[in-house]
Amino acid sequence: MGISERKERERQEMINLILDEAMKLFIEEGYENVTMRKIADRIEYSPTTIYLYFKDKTEIFSELLNIAFDKFYEAQMSVQYIEDAKEKLLAHGIAYVKFAVSNPNYYDLMFIMKDPTANMKCPDDWKTSTRTYDLLKKNIQECIENGYLEEVDIEVAAFTMWSHVHGIASIMIKRGFMIPEAFREYLIYNSIQYGFKGLFIK
Amino acid sequence: MGISERKERERQEMINLILDEAMKLFIEEGYENVTMRKIADRIEYSPTTIYLYFKDKTEIFSELLNIAFDKFYEAQMSVQYIEDAKEKLLAHGIAYVKFAVSNPNYYDLMFIMKDPTANMKCPDDWKTSTRTYDLLKKNIQECIENGYLEEVDIEVAAFTMWSHVHGIASIMIKRGFMIPEAFREYLIYNSIQYGFKGLFIK
Amino acid sequence: MGISERKERERQEMINLILDEAMKLFIEEGYENVTMRKIADRIEYSPTTIYLYFKDKTEIFSELLNIAFDKFYEAQMSVQYIEDAKEKLLAHGIAYVKFAVSNPNYYDLMFIMKDPTANMKCPDDWKTSTRTYDLLKKNIQECIENGYLEEVDIEVAAFTMWSHVHGIASIMIKRGFMIPEAFREYLIYNSIQYGFKGLFIK
Amino acid sequence: MGISERKERERQEMINLILDEAMKLFIEEGYENVTMRKIADRIEYSPTTIYLYFKDKTEIFSELLNIAFDKFYEAQMSVQYIEDAKEKLLAHGIAYVKFAVSNPNYYDLMFIMKDPTANMKCPDDWKTSTRTYDLLKKNIQECIENGYLEEVDIEVAAFTMWSHVHGIASIMIKRGFMIPEAFREYLIYNSIQYGFKGLFIK
DNA sequence: AATGAATGAGAGTTCATTCAT
DNA sequence: AATGAATGAACTCTCATTCAT
Numbered sequence: 069m070g071i072s073e074r075k076e077r078e079r080q081e082m083i084n085l086i087l088d089e090a091m092k093l094f095i096e097e098g099y100e101n102v103t104m105r106k107i108a109d110r111i112e113y114s115p116t117t118i119y120l121y122f123k124d125k126t127e128i129f130s131e132l133l134n135i136a137f138d139k140f141y142e143a144q145m146s147v148q149y150i151e152d153a154k155e156k157l158l159a160h161g162i163a164y165v166k167f168a169v170s171n172p173n174y175y176d177l178m179f180i181m182k183d184p185t186a187n188m189k190c191p192d193d194w195k196t197s198t199r200t201y202d203l204l205k206k207n208i209q210e211c212i213e214n215g216y217l218e219e220v221d222i223e224v225a226a227f228t229m230w231s232h233v234h235g236i237a238s239i240m241i242k243r244g245f246m247i248p249e250a251f252r253e254y255l256i257y258n259s260i261q262y263g264f265k266g267l268f269i270k
Numbered sequence: 271m272g273i274s275e276r277k278e279r280e281r282q283e284m285i286n287l288i289l290d291e292a293m294k295l296f297i298e299e300g301y302e303n304v305t306m307r308k309i310a311d312r313i314e315y316s317p318t319t320i321y322l323y324f325k326d327k328t329e330i331f332s333e334l335l336n337i338a339f340d341k342f343y344e345a346q347m348s349v350q351y352i353e354d355a356k357e358k359l360l361a362h363g364i365a366y367v368k369f370a371v372s373n374p375n376y377y378d379l380m381f382i383m384k385d386p387t388a389n390m391k392c393p394d395d396w397k398t399s400t401r402t403y404d405l406l407k408k409n410i411q412e413c414i415e416n417g418y419l420e421e422v423d424i425e426v427a428a429f430t431m432w433s434h435v436h437g438i439a440s441i442m443i444k445r446g447f448m449i450p451e452a453f454r455e456y457l458i459y460n461s462i463q464y465g466f467k468g469l470f471i472k
Numbered sequence: 473m474g475i476s477e478r479k480e481r482e483r484q485e486m487i488n489l490i491l492d493e494a495m496k497l498f499i500e501e502g503y504e505n506v507t508m509r510k511i512a513d514r515i516e517y518s519p520t521t522i523y524l525y526f527k528d529k530t531e532i533f534s535e536l537l538n539i540a541f542d543k544f545y546e547a548q549m550s551v552q553y554i555e556d557a558k559e560k561l562l563a564h565g566i567a568y569v570k571f572a573v574s575n576p577n578y579y580d581l582m583f584i585m586k587d588p589t590a591n592m593k594c595p596d597d598w599k600t601s602t603r604t605y606d607l608l609k610k611n612i613q614e615c616i617e618n619g620y621l622e623e624v625d626i627e628v629a630a631f632t633m634w635s636h637v638h639g640i641a642s643i644m645i646k647r648g649f650m651i652p653e654a655f656r657e658y659l660i661y662n663s664i665q666y667g668f669k670g671l672f673i674k
Numbered sequence: 675m676g677i678s679e680r681k682e683r684e685r686q687e688m689i690n691l692i693l694d695e696a697m698k699l700f701i702e703e704g705y706e707n708v709t710m711r712k713i714a715d716r717i718e719y720s721p722t723t724i725y726l727y728f729k730d731k732t733e734i735f736s737e738l739l740n741i742a743f744d745k746f747y748e749a750q751m752s753v754q755y756i757e758d759a760k761e762k763l764l765a766h767g768i769a770y771v772k773f774a775v776s777n778p779n780y781y782d783l784m785f786i787m788k789d790p791t792a793n794m795k796c797p798d799d800w801k802t803s804t805r806t807y808d809l810l811k812k813n814i815q816e817c818i819e820n821g822y823l824e825e826v827d828i829e830v831a832a833f834t835m836w837s838h839v840h841g842i843a844s845i846m847i848k849r850g851f852m853i854p855e856a857f858r859e860y861l862i863y864n865s866i867q868y869g870f871k872g873l874f875i876k
Numbered sequence: 877a878a879t880g881a882a883t884g885a886g887a888g889t890t891c892a893t894t895c896a897t
Numbered sequence: 898a899a900t901g902a903a904t905g906a907a908c909t910c911t912c913a914t915t916c917a918t
Contacts, residue, residue: 266468639841670872
């Protein structure tokens, strides 16, 4: 028992090692520079070894994507405890950007890169990726019910807010270096305040 | 004199030919499908010839980037004739997204892709890419002066609006397929209306 | 004693299991599709286990070859009961081709493929493969004694008949698809009749 | 003119060099051991270079096959000058086997190996490979007309003769080493005599 | 007795690039 | 000015095999 448990643990560690290094490579060198050989070099195993843990390159990629979406969802959940719908919505936006900026690699993978979703074909995967958007819509609904937002097409409102935070996130990730570091947090926070504030009617 | 002039002109024509076909290729097939051989095939010269006009592949891409920024700037300029600052600002946003959605590969090159900006190091290039942002700030300034927008940190306002339209643009380009086609234009237009409207105070 | 006997028996069973599945694989998918991993999958053991029973892949193939020769010999024996030498010889030829056509992969292994015989170097293996040829010569000898065939160099006669049936067999196996299916059996039967008939003098 | 001619000649020489070495490899190491890299090693060029002259591996293979069929056809044609139909048919058979034995590599490629014909899809290629068989049938027809052979289904007669010589050829090529060298020619010649003689009625 | 883990060698192919002409 | 010829490096992936346990 102890043995098989240890083996399983070791296997999981190896899988994580591969995923970690693959992710780092994604970050550092971009998608098309992640090769099986480079991953192998990083983990200090032979390329063949990787195939013991993953069917092929797309499986690694697919797994990375799932992990990213999970982490992302969790980050969004962390503000759901807030009672006041308006405050919650604002916190939601800030949490979104914060996650993106703190995990630019994950964010890049999920929302910026080429077409990772090409690998996602089973409906389960789709759920993973829309879960967070549903959360946002629920928040907006609550705000409408509480009179914070005017009666508006929820799809439009959700899309607007998503666009805004996604815009902030991608700019920060891809062009952040163009903005003085000291200025970045200020911009993020105030932009969200400014943009959202206008939408609230009380 | 006449001779060297003609030679220079011919040289420029060749450069343009290469850039044109490279761009078409890039637009039609995306970044990773632009290979030196394919460009050569299109211009009906040998791959080697390209190297007589460009140091290497990145130089071509660098040039393409400049062209993209120019086109982008022009697109933005096309609404500058509008007199009313508020209307102009709205039109600005819509033009921005329209350009991005109609020229997804330009937009991708300019604002989404990883590598290309790595090539931009000389200050001249920077100007090219911030020109449009300056235009936006000028528009906002006008709006403030006309009492359409409250007195706000222009950097915050500009960043907010840019984030919003950039967000819309990238979502449409990268994840547009997740949104029913008939719905896309509706979303774009109404999202801009909804988001910007909140910012105006009159 | 009982223990070591059982162990030996179990060992033999394992060997047979491996050979059986390897043969099935070979028959179903052909030589180059027999991989150690596929054999392992079939026997539901790990690839490594196979190496406890066979030195390497060629040893398995060598064994398979012997089995094929045995089966082949048996098929030939099945007509030896026929009394009349002439009829027996004809039946022999037909049985030969029938076996080949019904077991194309065996036949391929024994008489067409390149490598396998490279492994056969010990005289024992040679016997296995010439046994059938000896049978043919005996049949011819009988025919001569019975006045069916003229007095001829038995080596020449045997070689001639073998060539003929081997020729039919290999054509059918390797190029059979070029011949309309309905036509194949007709060709085989009539060709043997036609070719052999000429050799008989009564 | 002289230049382009020389270039063309050099190109052709390179193509021939590649085909020659590829053919030798086929002979020496068998089909599955012919790799692009090995060919490259032999011709002392890089693997990439081969792709300048051939689209891919199958194109090399296809070319080899055509060359073989051409040579083969020529060899058969060399006896067509013989006037007497019977003598011609005998000579035909002997020429067939002689070609096969003298060019075992070609013969292997055409009639023994796996499925080279898989590459042949255009009708032209098929003609190349059946041309020789048509020649045989014409010879048989002549023999019938001249009363040398009884009125028989030409398909059966042709198939019988082809089987016989093909059988001899393949045995000699694949199992020739089992027959004492001094004995081989004797066997070939006498077997053809013995087998064909029976078929003639005058 | 059995195996999970690991690997070196090698497969076909494509790419940007250089060099001699 | 233009190019044909050539290449090294790299790609993903599969195979038979070994070794420690």
